[in-house]
Amino acid sequence: YAVICMAGCCFTVFAGSRLGARPEYLTAAKELGRVLAERKCRLMYGGSSSGLLGAVAQAMLDHGGAVTGVIPKFFAEEEGHKAIGEEILVDDLAARKSIMVSKSDGFIALPGGFGTFDEFFEVLVMCQLKLNNWPIGLLNTSNYYANLVTLVDLVDHLLCH
Numbered sequence: 393y394a395v396i397c398m399a400g401c402c403f404t405v406f407a408g409s410r411l412g413a414r415p416e417y418l419t420a421a422k423e424l425g426r427v428l429a430e431r432k433c434r435l436m437y438g439g440s441s442s443g444l445l446g447a448v449a450q451a452m453l454d455h456g457g458a459v460t461g462v463i464p465k466f467f468a469e470e471e472g473h474k475a476i477g478e479e480i481l482v483d484d485l486a487a488r489k490s491i492m493v494s495k496s497d498g499f500i501a502l503p504g505g506f507g508t509f510d511e512f513f514e515v516l517v518m519c520q521l522k523l524n525n526w527p528i529g530l531l532n533t534s535n536y537y538a539n540l541v542t543l544v545d546l547v548d549h550l551l552c553h
Contacts, residue, residue: 402434404492406511407444407502417503418447420533424500425451432457436492438511439463441476444502449476460495462488489514498527503536 411418421444428435435452438445439461449459459477464484482488489511501512518524530537 400432400434401497402436402495403428403498403500404436404496405445405448405500405502406438406504406508407448408504408508409438409440409443409445410505411443411447412503414503414534416534417444417536420531421447421502422451424448424502424531425457426455428452429455429457434458434460435477436460436462436496438488438492438507439467439479444504446476448502453477462491464488493518496526498529500529500531501537502531503533509540 405424407421408417425435425448429452435449435457437449437459440446440463441449449461452459453476460480461477462480462482464482464487466484468479468481480491482491485507492511493515499512499515501508512528512530515526515528519526519528530541532538532541
């Protein structure tokens with residue numbers, strides 16, 4: 393994994409709160425957590441202990457990394473949605489995104505659903521508008537994001553030049 397970070401930097405990881413259909417997704421999530429921890433990065437994430445989100449966070453802790461989960465109160469009240477590591481409780485999804493964005497030095501999206509897409513595209517638009525210049529990456533495990541990359545390239549080619 394080409395994760396470039398200085399010790400102490402904070403990456404936000406966007407990912408599914410489910411494991412997904414392929415075992416490679418879980419393997420990649422655990423490997424990303426290990427790599428970030430070994431490079432002394434901190435992890436900010438959406439606060440779930442389940443799915444790919446939980447796997448990244450647990451791998452970070454297992455390898456000595458620092459983890460902060462930002463979790464909306466309504467998720468915290470559901471069974472299975474307890475943050476791994478430090479927990480920040482917020483009122484809603486907008487507050488969660490705001491905190492994650494304000495405290496992060498870069499962003500990585502793993503396979504996930506519409507929530508992951510929402511978070512990824514919000515950060516991408518902020519960079520496009522030159523509101524920030526964060527590194528943003530897609531962990532394209534088993535070509536999960538191949539069609540999305542094609543679409544983004546098409547939009548960039550047809551509308552942004």
